[in-house]
Amino acid sequence: MTETPTQYPDSEPSDGIRIGVYVCHCGLNIAGSVDCEEVAKFAAALPHVVIAKDNRYTCSDQGQELIKQDIKEHKLNRLVVASCSPRLHEPTFRRTCEEAGLNKYLFEMANIREHCSWVHLHEKGKATEKAKDLVRMAVAKATLLEPQEENVVPILRKTLVIGGGVAGIQAALDLADTGYKVYLVEKEPSIGGRMAQIDKTFPTMDCSICILAPKMSDTGRHPNIELLTNSEVEDVKGYIGNFKVQVLKKPRFVADECTACGDCSKECPVTTPNEFDIGLATRRAIYTPFAQAVPSTYIIDRDLCLNKENVITCDKCLKACEREAIDFEMKPETVELEVGTIVVATGADVYDPASLVEYGYKKFPNVITSLEFERLINAGGPSGGHLLRPSDMKIPKSVAFIQCVGSRSEKDGHLYCSNVCCMNTIKDSLLIKEHWPETRIYVFYVDIRAYGKGFEDLFKRAKKDGVLFIRGLPAEIIEDRKTNNLWLIGENTLQKELYKINPEMVILSIGIEPRQDSDVIQRLLTLSRTSDGFFMEAHPKLRPVDTPTGGVFLAGCAESPKDIKDSVTQASAASARAGILMAQGKVTVEAITPRLLAEKCQVCGLCARVCPYNAIAVDKETKRVDLIEAACAGCGTCGAECPFEALTMRHFTDEQILAQIEAATEQDADKKIVAFCCNWCSYAGADFAGVSRMQYPTNVRIIRTMCSGRVAPKFIEHTFARGVGAILVSGCHLGDCHYLNANYQTQKRIEKLWKKMERLGLDKNRLQLAWFTAAEGEKFASKIKEMQSIVDSVTLDEIEKSKVIVKRTAR
Amino acid sequence: MIVVPLRLWRKPLDSEKIKIPEGEVHVLKDRCKGCGFCIEFCPKEVLEQSEEFNIKGVHPPQVKEETVCILCSFCEAVCPDFAIFSVKKDCKGGC
Numbered sequence: 074m075t076e077t078p079t080q081y082p083d084s085e086p087s088d089g090i091r092i093g094v095y096v097c098h099c100g101l102n103i104a105g106s107v108d109c110e111e112v113a114k115f116a117a118a119l120p121h122v123v124i125a126k127d128n129r130y131t132c133s134d135q136g137q138e139l140i141k142q143d144i145k146e147h148k149l150n151r152l153v154v155a156s157c158s159p160r161l162h163e164p165t166f167r168r169t170c171e172e173a174g175l176n177k178y179l180f181e182m183a184n185i186r187e188h189c190s191w192v193h194l195h196e197k198g199k200a201t202e203k204a205k206d207l208v209r210m211a212v213a214k215a216t217l218l219e220p221q222e223e224n225v226v227p228i229l230r231k232t233l234v235i236g237g238g239v240a241g242i243q244a245a246l247d248l249a250d251t252g253y254k255v256y257l258v259e260k261e262p263s264i265g266g267r268m269a270q271i272d273k274t275f276p277t278m279d280c281s282i283c284i285l286a287p288k289m290s291d292t293g294r295h296p297n298i299e300l301l302t303n304s305e306v307e308d309v310k311g312y313i314g315n316f317k318v319q320v321l322k323k324p325r326f327v328a329d330e331c332t333a334c335g336d337c338s339k340e341c342p343v344t345t346p347n348e349f350d351i352g353l354a355t356r357r358a359i360y361t362p363f364a365q366a367v368p369s370t371y372i373i374d375r376d377l378c379l380n381k382e383n384v385i386t387c388d389k390c391l392k393a394c395e396r397e398a399i400d401f402e403m404k405p406e407t408v409e410l411e412v413g414t415i416v417v418a419t420g421a422d423v424y425d426p427a428s429l430v431e432y433g434y435k436k437f438p439n440v441i442t443s444l445e446f447e448r449l450i451n452a453g454g455p456s457g458g459h460l461l462r463p464s465d466m467k468i469p470k471s472v473a474f475i476q477c478v479g480s481r482s483e484k485d486g487h488l489y490c491s492n493v494c495c496m497n498t499i500k501d502s503l504l505i506k507e508h509w510p511e512t513r514i515y516v517f518y519v520d521i522r523a524y525g526k527g528f529e530d531l532f533k534r535a536k537k538d539g540v541l542f543i544r545g546l547p548a549e550i551i552e553d554r555k556t557n558n559l560w561l562i563g564e565n566t567l568q569k570e571l572y573k574i575n576p577e578m579v580i581l582s583i584g585i586e587p588r589q590d591s592d593v594i595q596r597l598l599t600l601s602r603t604s605d606g607f608f609m610e611a612h613p614k615l616r617p618v619d620t621p622t623g624g625v626f627l628a629g630c631a632e633s634p635k636d637i638k639d640s641v642t643q644a645s646a647a648s649a650r651a652g653i654l655m656a657q658g659k660v661t662v663e664a665i666t667p668r669l670l671a672e673k674c675q676v677c678g679l680c681a682r683v684c685p686y687n688a689i690a691v692d693k694e695t696k697r698v699d700l701i702e703a704a705c706a707g708c709g710t711c712g713a714e715c716p717f718e719a720l721t722m723r724h725f726t727d728e729q730i731l732a733q734i735e736a737a738t739e740q741d742a743d744k745k746i747v748a749f750c751c752n753w754c755s756y757a758g759a760d761f762a763g764v765s766r767m768q769y770p771t772n773v774r775i776i777r778t779m780c781s782g783r784v785a786p787k788f789i790e791h792t793f794a795r796g797v798g799a800i801l802v803s804g805c806h807l808g809d810c811h812y813l814n815a816n817y818q819t820q821k822r823i824e825k826l827w828k829k830m831e832r833l834g835l836d837k838n839r840l841q842l843a844w845f846t847a848a849e850g851e852k853f854a855s856k857i858k859e860m861q862s863i864v865d866s867v868t869l870d871e872i873e874k875s876k877v878i879v880k881r882t883a884r
Numbered sequence: 885m886i887v888v889p890l891r892l893w894r895k896p897l898d899s900e901k902i903k904i905p906e907g908e909v910h911v912l913k914d915r916c917k918g919c920g921f922c923i924e925f926c927p928k929e930v931l932e933q934s935e936e937f938n939i940k941g942v943h944p945p946q947v948k949e950e951t952v953c954i955l956c957s958f959c960e961a962v963c964p965d966f967a968i969f970s971v972k973k974d975c976k977g978g979c
Contacts, residue, residue, distance in 0.1 A: 343954065347896070
């Protein structure tokens, strides 16, 4: 640990503000491209700074201990740590403050890792200058920080689990067994999900439904679980601990008296391909998706049923049902639930290979998908467990598997690896060998990823049993018109020779993709999605089942493609995380909500109009404005809208942000970009650029707000008045705002400013507006690169002109 | 009702084996007064108006597509004049 000589400012600060600054090396993560010692020296000379130090790992126990000692010894009443992203370690250092008796809102962080050292790996000089600026900004804000008291919110001891696949089932059972009330909402008529469709599981070759069905029935009869099948979540309001959820319960048209005898189904005169068997078997209009369905109650598909609303033309099922369970008058019902936590286990879809024309799926009958294979090899499936070729219903003597269909592809499908297909194919090939040992099996692969426990053994077993693994996917499949056999043509990349193989059946090992309707849940729960489309966790390593929304957790394939074991593990983790909240029964909410300065308020009502949560009640007659704290999420859109500065956003006050702007523009303002980033998406996106080491120009200075809606026009005007080169305002994508729709206000304000700039003869290109998700680090980096050229092209004359004009016209 | 992204396109393996009742529709033409209920309410659209006139001077219904009749007998129930009825179709294959 290197320690710079502590430098005290010449005189004691007259206002009693005593700031301690700690610059972290983070090993070489920061120190590798930032001269931390110099930054600490620089910090020591800043106003109000009483002590400034640099050390190897500030977040370590020793690092924190040092801070605590210094707080006491030097009577520090503000703390600044220059290290990683506040999204990572702000809670750590806030705790340090509290342990030393300092209010945790008197802490401020300068992000010199994700936003500096990692994105400027090869520009030590410039990166050090930037780090100094970032520290200067943090100190400027810290000077104006004030202690805050947090509100305590009770947490309802009830959970909503969305999705009844194996992950949802496990999460529901774990939470119910712990003693909490669980509502399990499933869109389909039965719980079970994908696992119910699969024949065997890898690597142990257990029968899938045999191990799932007991869990399903446990779920169905658990006293703490209320099962809502054939239901969809329609609306979610509220916040951590106190969600109000509306669930649409669609009618089954069959009451609970149903004993699942199946008499009705036998009589039903209309048929359609059964979705559960991927169309390989038929079902009637009154049906149960599969034998082990939970609840076992039958359901009527009214789109197919001959009986339309109010007209009962066919009564065959009614007559057949001895229990008189059928009721065509059932209506959809909206159920209101109040829950404290939510587990999202909405699962995944499978890739549709029809778009890969070269493989001829849907054109050649004997090209099937791995999911169709599961139904064909299943003894309870449409073919009674016989692997039949659809063209002639004969058992094929040779079979080829093609891997990575829709996965790991730059061209078609998805970039990511779907995780399960390699092992699934190995399992499938062994199943074929088990039933028909003489079958020739070819597996065409890119890489075989047998990474898990027992996976390699299974892979070896398949090779020993004579399954032929050939590296190199076929370029094309051609059908032999006479025999319906298929020609596979491609290159064996291990032996550098061409192959031409003629199997009787081809199985496409299709990948996993995000649910097509993921955007609904994303919107309702204000979640983020990665570029792959799966829901994003709060932290990829340390909070893998949490989401950015408090009280909402992820389990199963909704988060990323994973096998059954991982889904179950994650579900248990999610229920443990939800259980922690509910066991405590209360949570503190960040003190970032606004305070009203009644003497300034003119009761104009503008704030109430922009509030996404209706958390401001304005009564113009009695001239009363009430802030409903429990409903407020702290986005700050109201504060940005108020023309009379009557709303103070705690911890993100106008003065604090203006101080940051001034600190950022103190030197060489004309060459700089000031970027306003929202905490949830764009700041996180900039963090992601850092984590991924995406390099971009060093002249950007990021100011964090909770929402882009907090960015008041006066901040931008003030920044221009300070002579900055360019400004970036960024937030979540429209429609994805963490605060429902607050970023539409951002858009409105920026558009207004653009018009104003045009009118005043200023280059409106200097004010940029961009939307980033937390996963769009690359987009962030390229935006900054793009803005660099704007800054380069701005002349000093233009900057002077804008300074004068903006100062004159600012309100 | 299960949402499958893969649009179902294959002919179900059991499509030959599934037994669906097949009906045979008989119209007593001269009883018909041409109200058209049977045509309108038939869920499988088996019937259509014929060109011919019956004794009452109206167009009685005629069978358009008998193979799709599934013997719900709603035409029978809805006819105010007992002018139409359906019976189970005899089949040779022993269905």
